[in-house]
Amino acid sequence: MRLLVVYDISNNAVREEFARRLQNIGLTRIQRSCFIGRGDQNKVKQVLRLAERLLEAKRDVVHVILLDEYSFRNVRCFGTPFTNLVEGEDYVLT
Numbered sequence: 001m002r003l004l005v006v007y008d009i010s011n012n013a014v015r016e017e018f019a020r021r022l023q024n025i026g027l028t029r030i031q032r033s034c035f036i037g038r039g040d041q042n043k044v045k046q047v048l049r050l051a052e053r054l055l056e057a058k059r060d061v062v063h064v065i066l067l068d069e070y071s072f073r074n075v076r077c078f079g080t081p082f083t084n085l086v087e088g089e090d091y092v093l094t
Contacts, residue, residue, distance in 0.1 A: 002071075004036050004064075005027060005034070006033060006034045007034075009060045009062075015033075025046060040066075041066075044064050048064060
């Protein structure tokens with residue numbers, strides 16, 4: 001399973017801390033406010049607990065989505081990704 005985390009956090013310092021912690025638990029940034037990585041229900045709970053500790057529910061939002069392997073393999077991307085990828089090369093997020 002893959003875990004997709006998408007968020008909108010208004011406070012810059014909180015947003016940076018949340019992103020840093022997502023990276024620390026093994027997720028990879030694919031957009032400015034979007035991370036993906038291997039995950040399960042335990043990692044979903046971990047991300048939600050982190051959100052509860054750091055975020056203000058009345059103004060911030062976090063979406064935590066589990067994708068099965070079929071859905072993940074069928075993800076398509078158009079445009080310039082957040083990371084510095086080389087055009088024409090294939091990349092697989094693991």
